[in-house]
Amino acid sequence: MPALSWKYYAADGLEFENMMKLKKKQKEEIELTFIGEANGKIENKSAIKWKGGQIQNFLCEKLYNSKKIVWFGTGGDNTFIKLDEGVIAIVSIGFDGTEIGDVLSKEGAKLKDFDVETVEAFVDAMAGAKNAKANDVFSLFIT
DSSP, rough: OEEEEEEEEEEEOOEEEOOTOOEEEOOSEEEEEEEEEEEEEEEEEEEEETTEEEEEBBBOHHHHHHHHEEEEESSSSTEEEETTTTTTEEEEEETTTEEEEEESSSSGGGGGGOEEEHHHHHHHTTSTTTTTTHHHHHHHHHH
């Protein structure tokens, strides 16, 4: 199975340094790639690529199988979560709560429906409690 790839828009923009060493934010042409299988082995890996770098994580299959939540990562920095069809949040989850890095969407117009507060509430609801702490989120991976 070949890798699947899509272009996304970012609400705030993913940071990068241009040739003149100035910090910029990329809001368009952000690529999300999903690799379900590679070299005959199931991968279930996703990567987000932009001018400034790449974030790569594996699907939490236990969480998907038990709760049908599409969650890539282990709940620390740069976890990405499917919020809606074609909408993904990049989040960092620590012991003091959830921090939203950015929201990505295949359609730029959908971003107006997913502000930081909405996304935080959505992520907290997925963790089962308002203002979820890291221990609450990590428990989803082992239940």
